[in-house]
Amino acid sequence: MTSRYALAVLLLATSAAVPAVAQRAAPAAPAGVDPRVAALRDAALKDDVAYDIVEGMTTEVGQRLAGTEAEARARTWSAAKLKALGFKNVRIETYQMPVWVRGEERGEVVAPVPQKLHLTALGNSGATPANGIEAEVVIFPTYADLAAAPDGSLTGKIAYVGNTMMKTQDGSSYGQAGVARFAGPALAAKKGAAAIVIRSIGTDTHRLPHTGTTYFRDGPAIPAAALSVPDAKLIEALAKRGKPIRMKLVLTPRQVGEQESGNVIAEVPGTDPNAGIVLIGGHLDSWDLATGAIDDASGVAITAAAAKRILDSGKRPRRTIRVVWFGAEEVGGFGGRDYAAKHGKERHALAAESDFGADKIWRLGMTLPESAKPVGDRLAAALAPLGIVRGNGPGGSGADIGPTVALGVAGVDLNQSGSDYFDVHHTPDDTLDRVDPENLRQNVAAWTAMLAIVADAPEEIGPVERPAR
Amino acid sequence: MTSRYALAVLLLATSAAVPAVAQRAAPAAPAGVDPRVAALRDAALKDDVAYDIVEGMTTEVGQRLAGTEAEARARTWSAAKLKALGFKNVRIETYQMPVWVRGEERGEVVAPVPQKLHLTALGNSGATPANGIEAEVVIFPTYADLAAAPDGSLTGKIAYVGNTMMKTQDGSSYGQAGVARFAGPALAAKKGAAAIVIRSIGTDTHRLPHTGTTYFRDGPAIPAAALSVPDAKLIEALAKRGKPIRMKLVLTPRQVGEQESGNVIAEVPGTDPNAGIVLIGGHLDSWDLATGAIDDASGVAITAAAAKRILDSGKRPRRTIRVVWFGAEEVGGFGGRDYAAKHGKERHALAAESDFGADKIWRLGMTLPESAKPVGDRLAAALAPLGIVRGNGPGGSGADIGPTVALGVAGVDLNQSGSDYFDVHHTPDDTLDRVDPENLRQNVAAWTAMLAIVADAPEEIGPVERPAR
Structure with a gap:
């Protein structure tokens, strides 16, 4: 779907x-x-x-x-x-x-403590340089928090968006949580972000990230990835401790026409x-x-x-x-x-x-x-x-x-x-x-x-x- | 443990x-x-x-x-x-x-159909060349089947060992299934194998392989990896279709003294x-x-x-x-x-x-x-x-x-x-x-x-x- x-x-x-x-x-x-x-x-x-x-x-x-x-x-x-x-x-x-294909994908927290991350690029994600980018992470617990950030406030930063998804029999939570994936990357790009990682739009707790398409429309395609839910929770637990979080991302997908x-x-x-x-x-x-x-x-x-x-x-x-x-x-x-x-x-x-x-x-x-x-x-x-x-x-x-x-x-x-x-x-x-x-x-x-x-x-x-x- | x-x-x-x-x-x-x-x-x-x-x-x-x-x-x-x-x-x-550290690890079936594999090196695994090895896979449903293979019969091949693990409250199935990991790689090396992949010693069905130490004693350390259980089942399903399976493996762990x-x-x-x-x-x-x-x-x-x-x-x-x-x-x-x-x-x-x-x-x-x-x-x-x-x-x-x-x-x-x-x-x-x-x-x-x-x-x-x- x-x-x-x-x-x-x-x-x-x-x-x-x-x-x-x-x-x-x-x-x-x-x-x-x-x-x-x-x-x-x-x-x-x-x-x-x-x-x-x-x-x-x-x-x-x-x-x-x-x-x-x-x-x-x-x-x-x-x-x-x-x-x-x-x-x-x-x-x-x-x-x-038009076709987009996945490349290499790796991520890790480099400060305050090294932690390897399980992540995957979202469809239409932009690419980092081959040796990756490293930047400070700005935490947005929800998509609404990202939307409230002033334009330009994310320049050079990696945006993290939580937007937790609940289980529903009719799947209606997909729309509410999923907007972080569908629209979050374009929104973060508009606010100047160098990249975005989101909590997977998923209801499990395994180290398996959920991919899916995102849409940049006419804006620039920044590197955009989903963290597995346990990795997202780890970011949130680190954020609660108050020290700045720095993350390294290597994502090399490409559009092949x-x-x-x-x-x-x-x-x-x-x-x-x-x-x-x-x-x-x-x-x-x-x-x-x-x-x-x-x-x-x-x-x-x-x-x-x-x-x-x-x-x-x-x-x-x-x-x-x-x-x-x-x-x-x-x-x-x-x-x-x-x-x-x-x-x-x-x-x-x-x-x-x-x-x-x-x-x-x-x-x-x-x-x-x-x-x-x-x-x-x-x-x-x-x-x-x-x-x-x-x-x-x-x-x-x-x-x-x-x-x-x-x-x-x-x-x-x-x-x-x-x-x-x-x-x-x-x-x-x-x-x-x-x-x-x-x-x-x-x-x-x-x-x-x-x-x-x-x-x-x-x-x-x-x-x-x-x-x- | x-x-x-x-x-x-x-x-x-x-x-x-x-x-x-x-x-x-x-x-x-x-x-x-x-x-x-x-x-x-x-x-x-x-x-x-x-x-x-x-x-x-x-x-x-x-x-x-x-x-x-x-x-x-x-x-x-x-x-x-x-x-x-x-x-x-x-x-x-x-x-x-003595310390062993993980390197790169990738694997894929290249024939009869391309299928990417989720695998991880076993502790003490040897390394492939940086660009990997590609070889035919020989299927052993159990450790006993591997043990029954003649010496030298695996020269240049990649051994696959199944050895399915069941759930037990007291953990006793770990010994029975786990021998494929503890001793399988050394045994495959003795029979000439270029590498070995085993079904993870695990009872789940997620695409997350189970690592763990293997022991080569005095023999050569060949590349040795565990496939996630679904990947192992895929290998077995392909094997049932009767066409030769070729696999590519890249594993670059090393002993650091x-x-x-x-x-x-x-x-x-x-x-x-x-x-x-x-x-x-x-x-x-x-x-x-x-x-x-x-x-x-x-x-x-x-x-x-x-x-x-x-x-x-x-x-x-x-x-x-x-x-x-x-x-x-x-x-x-x-x-x-x-x-x-x-x-x-x-x-x-x-x-x-x-x-x-x-x-x-x-x-x-x-x-x-x-x-x-x-x-x-x-x-x-x-x-x-x-x-x-x-x-x-x-x-x-x-x-x-x-x-x-x-x-x-x-x-x-x-x-x-x-x-x-x-x-x-x-x-x-x-x-x-x-x-x-x-x-x-x-x-x-x-x-x-x-x-x-x-x-x-x-x-x-x-x-x-x-x-x-």
Whole structure:
């Protein structure tokens, strides 16, 4: 999951949900579940396809940094995999995008006491000279404290920003804490800082820093890194002792210009071309620190495994299910924009994205047109046996489907529990060990039921209007 | 906790405990607990001294690799701290020892697919050339498989040894799994290997490798590293696919010759110089990857905090309590041997060591002379309210007190639960975050009760004979 879109989407989901709870009408009487849907759902609880995709992608491809040779290998691997699974119209659509790559990264406190630091550069970070910089650290417990610092007050200094993140099931704390990463570096640069280190936007206490993109817009790109949470706490503990802290940083990432990235597309063809496409997927690229098992090999695997169950069900769906494994999400949502630019004019009935890890799905969110309200009731009834509650939030969240959804497409959210997601998100720990096969199966079952219902719904699923963002 | 002594001690404890359970006599009727002991014990459940020591040592000193300037700073810090706490006869005793220091360390799979690895050199590892080595990997699922390989069969290859470790409360799995680290590198060198990588001797699944000493004796020191557990699993998953694996390793540690290390000693003077010394402590040095919070700042802190409670109790104990913060434990137990060489002829009544983390104490082990059997009953009764069981194992385990105990000194073990210890042991994660203040207080309470009983026991606590090791 990336930052910009995710931030907007998460903030919206949270702010929308709060008043809605108060006004909520009494729940509708439970609808019956179509036995075919129930059977497909329950069979998916024994799914092995999703785990096989995650295991294969993490082992045989590994990290998949956007715009690099590794992401290109991932596209080749993915197209072959999707063909082997029996999908139709499998193809790769490429586009150009600016690419940033990591270099050397080291940091240490040099005074008042030597302490080695575990840190990692943020995406788009500027570089220090090859032998690094050493400077005094100015402590900002929160992003608001940094914002309050006068312009020019940080000249020649290294800014430290705390901005502690709490665990939340819906991930809403990512927006609040994450602004230190999304916007902190540009703000520190504006105030004259030579570099910035932030406490990782994460909820764990391991010595594994969380990377992620930051945006400098038109300003200068200063060196910008995230400290692991224990290292950040150490800085704060040293700061409390009152002596000046000096830090040395070596960060040598670089921008390597426009490179090729791409989306991988596969379909389960429908019988009614006028009924609109059901667009699902996740993102193929990952950060470079790990093999991107939960972010987002799991998302592409869950959605493809569910679509394959419809493909293999012996009955062609009414609507075409289009599975897209988007490229270059982490670094700014390039794949999602390219898809919308190329396919936005095709009729999309509904869109849904999986990009929040591999934990169980706990909540259903929907944005449907009035004509499709019964579809929503059927979805809620079919998902309830999996432990999924019908929420009040919108559907169609996600950075990759965002540009398409923004054109007025209905959407469903199958929200995964995010309480532990930010323990691992964007760290070297995002490996296969973080994926629980049972949780993955619950996801596949929910997605299978959802697809069986929406792809075959006799109702018209037309455009929706969404609140302005 | 180091390897050589720990291995012997743990294997002994395990093998001794198993038959003893079967033969165990009915427990003695519960002895009453001296109200003074109970009061000291219960007051210690509010202790802040131990946490303050751990916090201070990890923040103000940081890593304390044996024989380096950092360990010397730790001695200075410690002597000042122990004096400030009111201990008597605080002094530093130095000795010389050979010192190994870490260099650069990087590794990657280069074929069949590029995958970056998280690894760390083992103590005493040899070095690769500065630009590294690249070679084919030969997979040995266990240490026994490596042992079965013919001499010369690994010429020019990199050996990989799995030897998975399970969680055990008493830590006994460390010996069984750990042999891959203690002895695997020398064995691989003997068979011609150019280098060796092992699966970390650890029970976690984070991308944080576990270091620790290996011993080459008289053979050549080849480059030897531990992969994090997820990286080791990745190697095994690639191996299952059947294509040859090639790995690149850059490891540039070096031996820097004889350097100064030392023990820090402090006392609570007793009233009866003929009653023998009660020797307690842990080790001051740590591995260099982290701040050594659980290994072993916690051990030195717990023992000193308990001794301070006796010091401040208003009544001088009968026996002198000597707190020793040993140097250079991790790299071969140099501090413990120096102490025994300098002090072994003094009369020691009893010895006890804390070097197994910061989790709760669950079991009491004792090796006491016949004359002191009632002391054992009183200990068991006083510790039971803390949830501590009376075990059948010996007392006096530990690498640092080992050489003194071997001279025939009685001993007590206050065994900490080790189920999670090897999640963190010797990794970059051994920081303050791993220390639960409540668990630390339970330790201090147990140690305080133990000291109150043994330091004041009217019984003679004379020499003991132990089974041959």
